[in-house]
Amino acid sequence: MKKPRLKHAALPDGRKVWCVHIHELRGVPEEIPGYWQHGVSVAPSDIVLDVGANVGLFALDAAARGAQVHAFEPMPATFAALQANSRSFEGKEGRIETHNLALGEAPQTAQFTYFPHLSAISTRHSHAIHHNARAVVTRVFDDPSLTPRAGWFRRAPRALRFLCVEACARILFSSRPVSCQIETVSRMLTQLNVERVALLKIDVEGAEWDVLQGIQAADCPRIEQIVAEVHNEDGRLEAVCNLLRERGFTVSHEPVPVAADWDTHMVWARR
Structure with missing residues (x-):
């Protein structure tokens, strides 16, 4: 895949960020506060894993709160924007480290579907x-x-x-396959020498169950909070909530109104 030509866009608060397509940022900054509902929070120096970081708006927000963020994004073009935004971060305490990886149920190389005109929805499950x-x-x-x-x-x-x-759907949702490396949360905790995760944020366009399956039972107590966008296909919302409760979390969930066509819900889990 050739090197992407990134765009520089202004957010509603005046900040400038890099992105693949400016139209993809519409409404996204307004979604970020939703991650911090139901008591979810971080303190300075806390470790945050941002799985499905996209261009890094959540990572920037977490780092601005002083967190040490590990941001994971497998799509090459989107990762380039994530890198550019992480380099431009100027927080006093926070830090963003980027990883061109997906996280899933097992280490492997897998084929993802990349949507050039809607890169934010690129996914392993299209x-x-x-x-x-x-x-x-x-x-x-x-x-x-x-x-x-x-x-x-x-x-x-x-x-x-x-x-x-018909014409717009054919253009906007045109796609091509991209081969991506997948790791697991547990393996990354070992590789990064992370003992405690204050927050695991998951937004992986339908692969959230895969990410959770990549957390070994022995590692789960090391994770204090989880926020996940869950696509409720084949009863996945109930399965995710039940799994988190079994692992000791108190769970809340709400539908995402702007993603009603995909029956999408936000799930907050805290110990």
């Missing part, structure tokens, strides 16, 4: 994304807050709307 592509495009065009200039679409005849959705 079937749900392809299945819901048209519904997502339709919802975006129907929402004036997301597409204020698409009033023509909302007024168009049904046949024209259908053709527009």
Whole structure:
């Protein structure tokens, strides 16, 4: 894959960050406070594992709180933006170390689906994304807050709307395979010489169960908090919550309204 041409974008608070596509940042900064709900917090010098770091907005926020962040992102283009943002971080106490890896249930090399126009949703499990592509495009065009200039679409005849959705879905959700290295949480704790993890954040587009399966039972007590975005396919939400409770966590969860087409939920787990 050729070296990506990164874009420099301004966030609502005025900060500048690097990204692959500027349109992908829309709404993302507003999502970051959601990770810190239900009592989840970090203190200066705490260790945070950011699994599925994307361009690093959560990692930057955690580092600004003084945390020592290990950010994992397997997609080469997105990782380049993550690296650029981590290098530009100027916190006094916090630090971000980047890793061009995915985390999963076992160490291996696996094929991921990379979406060049929507790099943030690149994933190892793409079937749900392809299945819901048209519904997502339709919802975006129907929402004036997301597409204020698409009033023509909302007024168009049904046949024209259908053709527009088909064309946009075909372009936006075009994809290609990318081979990525996968490690496990437990192996990374050993490699990084980490004794205690204050927070494990997981946002891996459908592979959250795989990440949790990569934590050996003996290592689980070393993790104090987990925040995960869970795609509720085949009862995954219940399975994830039950697993976390079995491992000693108190669990809360809420649906993610902006990801309703993928039945996505936020899960917060604390000891």
